[in-house]
Amino acid sequence: MIPRPELLTDLSASFQLSPGATVSGDLLDAVRLALPVLDLRPGDSGEIDVRRDPGLGEEAYRMTVGSRGVEIVAGGRAGAFYAAQSLHQLLPDASYRLSPGSAWSVPGVRIEDAPRFAWRGLHLDVARHFFPKREILRLVDLMAMHKLNRLHLHLADDQGWRVESRAYPLLHEISSHRPRTATNPGREPATYDDVPHGGYYTLDDLAEIGAYARARCVTIVPEIDVPGHASAILAAYPALGATGEPHDVLDRWGISRAILSPLPPTVEFLTTIFDELIGALGETPYVHIGGDEVVLDRWAESAEIAAYRDSLGLASANDLQAWFLRRLADALAERGARAVVWDEAFVSGRLRADTVVMPWRGMGVGRRAAAAGHDVVATPVFPLYFDYAEASSPDEPMAIGDAITVSDVAAFGPAPEEWAEEERARVIGVQAQLWTERVPDARTVDYRLWPRSCALAEVAWAGSAAGGFDERLERHLGRLDAIGVEYRPLAGPHPWQRRRPHRPAVVDVSDVMTRIDAMTHDAESTRPSV
Template structure:
């Protein structure tokens, strides 16, 4: 028997094939266990547009039944399709939802279209699928700072995540180049900080700019809508507010937060910025107030506090910052970042939440509840897990989807090393060398979509897909790999993406309108990247 005869993605844990098929028709009925009504309505809404079938609810012996099963675990489901009936059973509502996603994939790809499709026989093969996720954190980080994505595009992206059984959207909401979330107590964060006068067009210090203002932000009502929309699809939204570096947009709005305290504009360049927050108690209080509003908007466990790429130069050169070190009993300027992160942690933890930061936060002592995003290779994951911290693995060489997808000269604005679908499929979020106890701290992983050079939803499609299909399978399915089998299922899955309208990268390379001729980017060789990572590893280990 082939590795899988069902074109499902991600690959389920177990499948059995049976004779016959279930035929969806205008007479098909739907029922559900009490409490599963939102999931049932979601399935009804997914099946109706392309088929034109209403799928009326029937409390009796319905054709499609959605059921809770206490014998199944969290997010676990079974799907049984026979010629006369479909049963989706889940250990919880999320499990039933994931079973419904699998059912949709068993139908013709046209089921994903949003208007009636004529001439299609809406049949699903008889089978039994038993499935559950490998990891609890199956995520995507979307940077909406460097290039703003309107709310409608966020909602569309959430739908695409749900289609792939991803469950965590990490929204990178603030940085040097913009502040994207309304904070009522500090209105200038968006009045001033959400807008920059122009945007860098290429990489490097000599790169030109487009001379065109750019900006946007989400109102608090927008955020509530995004969070609720995601929750209905069993996706948690994790906000990230950068501290104490990557903060020039905040400094443009409130200069008193900075070390130098003078007026500046929202940053128009890419790369690491030397302007950082000062370490006064008043600045800590400011960001505590910001996080209070953020926690009111985002009900999930994890609150991102950044912590990455924070230069210490301004602190070291500033007499008041050096004086603060003495006041706080700190021996090194590096300890100021640790102290600042600890203040955020204390405040956020007091509200029953957990901080989530990039692996630079490992450079100092952390509270046990701090969760680490390991992006500089897997060394941070090893270090954090061994120290008892939960970890989300997103190493740049396997999970940074702003990286170019081949060596082709036509790749748009090529960044760093090539990262192919096959490379992503080969990713294992559990680094070798961990004890079984430490392995339990690996929550899962995520793909990171930084948007310096992703300046439109069309380019987001190109950079995300189909690599995000591979990441979804890595994070859901068992660790065993079969690249030919995956490739066969992916080929079938692309027809679903076509139906949804995703402008994914073709296997042959970018289409003419996906190219960006004349913008050289910042490509690296594998050897250059390996040397850079080796330096990072040495700094982490020290």
Template sequence: MPVHSLVPRPAELVVTDEPGLALTPDTRIAADDASAGAAAWLRTELGAATGLGLAPGTEGPRIELRVDARSGLAAEGYRLSVDAERALVVGNDAAGVFYGAQTLRQLLPPAAYRRSPTDTGWTLPAVHVTDQPRFRWRGCMIDVARHFLPKREVLRLIDLFALHKLNVLHLHLTDDQGWRVEIKRYPKLTEVASWRRESQVGAAGPKAFDKRPHGGFYTQDDIREIVAYAAARHITVVPEVDVPGHSQAAIAAYPELGEGERLEVGREWGVIENVLNVSDTTLEFYRNVFDELLELFPSRYVCVGGDECPKGQWQASESAQERISAEGLSDEDGLQSWFIRHFDEYLTGRGRRLLGWDEILEGGLAPGATVLSWRGTEGGIAAARAGHDVVMCPTRTSYLDYRQSDSPDEPIPVGTVLTLADVYAVEPVPVELSPTEAEHVLGAQVNVWTEHMDSPRTVDFMVFPRLSAFAETVWSAQKRDFAEFLPRLQGHLDRLDAIGVEYRPLEGPLPWQRRPGIPGRD
């Protein structure tokens, strides 16, 4: 595997003509206590692929991992040096060591990503690498509410995110079409709200349905496992439970949460008019939900959604109008802001930070809120100028459910075209921000909305290799050149092949990746 195929590209890479480190039955892995997790991970992954024991030891040929907070490296940064006797990874912290170990694995042939030995030659080339991330938020949102992903698939995606040095998994757990997390106090959220009787197929023309029930949820032990598995790979899992819109599934389970009409779990896509009511009972219900979630998710950030909340039901609701009057609010936008501020105070009181989509700006932004800027960059600009932290994820560059070309072969083509090159070219920090304002940009994420991704195979097709391009935009600080990136990506695709990722080929979808006859939308 050529050294130039490293993805994301490191800040500094020097390849020498000296002999590298051959991995043999005598090779050991040495690690200090702070690097023990990375050592265990590397021993498991390389041991499976090479068949080598890679036992602990500090003598002879070895891979050595250690944390050195005095190394001069930035947070999550590392140095990797390989010669004939030793491969040394030094990290500023445990995360840096882990990312250095990820780079070390990429120096080996693609077979290093297989689960059993298929190769007999394992030599790390002699290199010197110094590297660190540009942003502290390098994320991907996975929507498991519209189409449920089994736990095994979430764990597989976590490994793929770690390979790409991402550090945030934003897990979209609830929406109109399903509720995916066990809440012991409210069992109907999984008994009723976790499945729908059928799903809309396609996105245009007369609505068609598959007449096939769909559902699933994660138990609290499943969530604990996912969170721990991610943490071992230095990925934070940020949960999202949507309020006050995108809540039809919860209302179907507990009708008292809505504005009176009995509902079923949503089976159509798009913005649905049904929203939560603004009663004290509803606020208490969701406080109780978040009480359980905070026990499961140690993340500093908790997402409450706040997006696409239609106001029609509130305009016609006597109780909503009474709340507007009682709280001295100006209108329904103010009512939404009041609702979000309630949970901002709740989360702040528990040492957490509220995260929400940029509609939470409407009616006034809650004091502790962090904004996901998705409707372009304007929300992020406004929030940063007001002194709030921002994660950039505008639709035109960050929505991986969008079509990948104009070809009619693209499956269920929705949105505007978002090519691999488009993702690679994006600049996460808006040029309108001053240097001081830009400090509020924590980073960026891509969003994987799954209305039209009804299987893990489809998720693979839509996410990869665009996620590989995105990973470089949030990790690498140097100027990007797509022509330089493409040869490295070609080598990287060999790794994805070895893992078994069913990505979209660069030349277009394979016959079985198409969905002929199912309409999309612009």
């Protein structure tokens, strides 16, 4: 199984499970949803019996398969759902195809299981390249199969805005598309494809995505990245910028100087956007507000912004950025949601105590955030940025650099042993990121995410990849084949997956880590007191 259960004991008996079997108990809806191929029928008693035990955690379960059938005891709906996912993995690969088969023999087992981390996430950047609703729903299904439970959608960046706004309609009318896209990332002079790119989710789409995900025990975490990465927003509403000058939705990659103003109209704008997102998604316990890669020089150059900063008693543009993000986090708290930020926002200081920090620049800054009392979701570039190639080979599709392998992900420890116990306790989870500057379509999403996300699921659920992970992964690929996932084969890409024309990767991951270490050291040396 992937992820591996906490305890699995083989039993001598087995059970024949057929489509149309009955399921009984107070959590039967979760089991039926997790096993659609079986077309399970509710009944007063059945081959599968599921019941609740309040003494177990919400996501924990016990399952026994014997000659009389399947018994599931779960702490809550999520536990029952995950038990059914484990039961599915006891069936043949053919059970993952849409057409039901004949009766399947289920081996006798006893499983006791619960996750190591509460946050088991995947991030998908839909701003650089847009992926329609059907791809998001499919990804939710794949996450649920692997017991991953947080889908972080990067909805806004310089290159696109991806959600309808009824209060600010120019966002989806103007900011959701660009006239062309750079085809030689990181090189000058830039070349372009001259093909318009765009798309956005309606609020009804978001409502559907949120409900679909919740039913499968996945929480959608929307991200509106501010105050930087703001070209798309300012293309629609330039008055929200620091200078008021016109902007275009960017057609190239990299960090831009576009920045929102921190003045009250911007806060009002963003709180209205939050209301729309939360209202559409429904239960939204987390909203990501970014805070990364912000170029503050336009704030420093603005007399109006400087006067506003002084009126708040703040000494610098860095202090003003910290105040701005704190104000947004307060607004989210008023709406029942916790703010999530990238680690630069932590370094700036002044965060609410309940703000979740994602240390993309490495677990060193993550440890400092944990020591300061913040919950931390481990998100370091190495080994959790899946826009990096999986091998140092000219056959790999274009990537930002190389290489982050399945083995690298499997070896990752989100809560390092050398940390103090209270610091380790602050690591609430782990999440991989897929940035999509070089991911133009859904087939490439599959290639980048799988099977590295299988290793992520193992680490996130079990705490580490052990117990014959490599052999279990080989077996698991048959399930992905049955579903139709176009994953990267362990031996290397298929001929049709190879890069053409061959170009070297932009940068080696070790060089990136060296630069990130320098960035975090420089940032820490200038960090204000918190």
